[in-house]
Amino acid sequence: MIIFPEGFLWGAATAAYQIEGAAREDGRVPSIWDTFSHTPGKVRDGHTGDVACDHYHRYAEDVALMRELGLRAYRFSIAWPRFGTPGFGFYDRLLDELLEAGITPVATLYHWDLPQSLQDGGGWLDRDTAYRFAEYAAGAYERLGDRVATWTTLNEPWVSAFVGHGSGRHAPGVGDPAAAFTAAHHLMLAHGLAVQALRAAGAGSVSITLNLAPILGDEEPARLVDGLCNRIFLDPLLRGVYPEDVLAHLRRFTDVKLDDLETIHQPIDVLGVNYYSPKHVRTDPEAPGHPEHPGTEGIAFVDPDGPVTAMGWGINPECLESLLVRLSREYPGTPLLITENGAAFEDTVTGDDRVHDTDRVAFLDAHVRAAHAAIAQGADLRGYFVWSLLDNFEWAHGYHKRFGLVYVDYETQRRIRKDSFHWYRDVIAANGLR
Numbered sequence: 224m225i226i227f228p229e230g231f232l233w234g235a236a237t238a239a240y241q242i243e244g245a246a247r248e249d250g251r252v253p254s255i256w257d258t259f260s261h262t263p264g265k266v267r268d269g270h271t272g273d274v275a276c277d278h279y280h281r282y283a284e285d286v287a288l289m290r291e292l293g294l295r296a297y298r299f300s301i302a303w304p305r306f307g308t309p310g311f312g313f314y315d316r317l318l319d320e321l322l323e324a325g326i327t328p329v330a331t332l333y334h335w336d337l338p339q340s341l342q343d344g345g346g347w348l349d350r351d352t353a354y355r356f357a358e359y360a361a362g363a364y365e366r367l368g369d370r371v372a373t374w375t376t377l378n379e380p381w382v383s384a385f386v387g388h389g390s391g392r393h394a395p396g397v398g399d400p401a402a403a404f405t406a407a408h409h410l411m412l413a414h415g416l417a418v419q420a421l422r423a424a425g426a427g428s429v430s431i432t433l434n435l436a437p438i439l440g441d442e443e444p445a446r447l448v449d450g451l452c453n454r455i456f457l458d459p460l461l462r463g464v465y466p467e468d469v470l471a472h473l474r475r476f477t478d479v480k481l482d483d484l485e486t487i488h489q490p491i492d493v494l495g496v497n498y499y500s501p502k503h504v505r506t507d508p509e510a511p512g513h514p515e516h517p518g519t520e521g522i523a524f525v526d527p528d529g530p531v532t533a534m535g536w537g538i539n540p541e542c543l544e545s546l547l548v549r550l551s552r553e554y555p556g557t558p559l560l561i562t563e564n565g566a567a568f569e570d571t572v573t574g575d576d577r578v579h580d581t582d583r584v585a586f587l588d589a590h591v592r593a594a595h596a597a598i599a600q601g602a603d604l605r606g607y608f609v610w611s612l613l614d615n616f617e618w619a620h621g622y623h624k625r626f627g628l629v630y631v632d633y634e635t636q637r638r639i640r641k642d643s644f645h646w647y648r649d650v651i652a653a654n655g656l657r
C-alpha cells in the first residue's frame with residue numbers, strides 16, 4: 224500500500240473560461256479569450272467558450288459530482304470579466320455549494336481571461352495592468368475572502384507571457400520576443416502587488432501556480448531552456464533575483480524596467496506546480512529556435528520517443544518525482560501543491576454509458592506514485608489536483624482534447640463518469656494506492 228500523509232489535499236481543477244460558458248450573462252464583459260476564440264483561424268473549428276460546459280448554470284450538479292468523488296478540495300478560477308458585474312454573485316453560489324459539500328475552495332484569480340478593455344490599454348505589456356490586477360484581487364477578497372481557503376494569484380504566467388506574446392498561439396496573439404519577456408515581468412509584478420493587497424485585506428493563504436518542466440537532453444541547451452521556462456519565474460518569486468544567465472539573455476530583447484524584485488518577492492504559503500511532461504532539447508546548428516523560447520536559435524526541441532498523450536506530450540512520471548525533489552532542495556521552505564496533473568486521451572462512450580479510459584487511469588496512477596516517491600525523498604507536498612474535473616475548452620484545441628475525469632457530451636451537456644472517476648474516488652477514500 225502507498226499511503227499519503229494525513230490530510231493530503233486530493234483535488235481536481237478547472238478554470239473559468241474553459242467550463243463556465245454564459246459568456247454574456249449577467250454583465251460579463253469580453254476577455255482576450257472571447258476576442259481570440261471569435262477570431263477566425265485561432266481556435267480549431269472556430270470553437271469558443273461561449274457555452275463550454277455551461278457550468279455557470281450547472282454548478283450544483285458539478286459540485287455533486289465532486290462530492291461523489293470525495294474531493295477534499297476544488298481548484299477553480301474566478302473570471303476577472305465577471306468582477307464588478309451582477310454575475311460575480313455566481314462565485315457566492317459556487318462557494319456556498321462547495322462549503323456545504325465540505326470541499327476546500329482553492330481560487331485562482333487569473334487563469335488567462337484578461338478583460339479586453341485592459342488589453343486595449345496595453346494589457347500585460349503595460350505596467351498599469353499589474354496595478355489593476357492588485358485592485359481586482361483586493362475586491363475579490365472583500366467579496367469572497369471569508370470562504371476561499373487559498374488564493375492563487377496567477378495560473379502559469381509562462382503560458383500567458385510566452386504562448387500569448389511569444390508565439391501568439393494563445394490570446395492576445397502577439398508574436399514578439401521582447402513582448403514575451405516584458406509580459407513575464409509585468410505578470411510577476413502583478414503577482415507581487417496582488418499578494419500585498421491580499422495580505423493587507425487579511426488573506427491567510429496565498430500562492431502562485433507555475434507550469435514547470437524538467438528540460439532533458441544536451442546539457443547546455445537544457446540549462447538555457449530551464450532558465451527561460453523555470454528559473455525565470457522561480458528565482459524572482461522565491462529568491463527575489465533574476466538568474467544572471469536569464470537576465471543577460473532577456474536583455475538581448477528588452478530594456479523593460481526590471482527593478483521590481485522586492486515587490487515580486489513576496490512570501491507565499493505554497494507553490495502550485497502544474498506538471499504534464501518534460502521538454503526535450505538538443506544542440507542543432509540548423510535549428511531556427513522556438514518562438515515560445517526566444518533566443519533559442521541552434522536549439523532543437525525534439526519530440527519525445529516513447530508513449531505520448533493525445534496532446535503529443537511524453538508520458539514521464541519520473542520527471543514529476545525529480546521536479547518535486549529539485550524544488551524542495553533548491554527552493555526549500557515553500558510547501559508544494561500539484562495544482563494540475565492529467566492527460567488527454569481519445570475517449571469514447573460505450574453502449575453502457577461508460578468511458579473505459581484505461582490509459583488515463585494508468586497515467587494518473589503512475590503520477591500519483593511519483594508524487595509519493597517525492598514525498599519519501601523529503602518533498603513537502605501538500606496535495607494533488609487532477610486536471611481536470613470535466614472535459615472542457617482546451618484553448619487553441621477547442622473541445623477536441625478531453626482531460627476530464629468526467630466526460631462532457633457537449634450536444635446535451637450530459638456528464639458521464641469515466642473509469643478514472645471511479646479510480647480516483649477510491650484513491651481518495653484510501654488516501655493512497657494499493
Ligand SMILES: OC[C@H]1NNC[C@@H](O)[C@@H]1O
Binds near residue numbers: 241497
Ligand atoms: O493543457 C492542459 C491544461 N494545462 N494547464 C492550464 C490549463 O488551462 C490547461 O487546460
Ligand SMILES: [Ca+2]
Binds near residue numbers: 344345346349351
Ligand atoms: Ca494601460
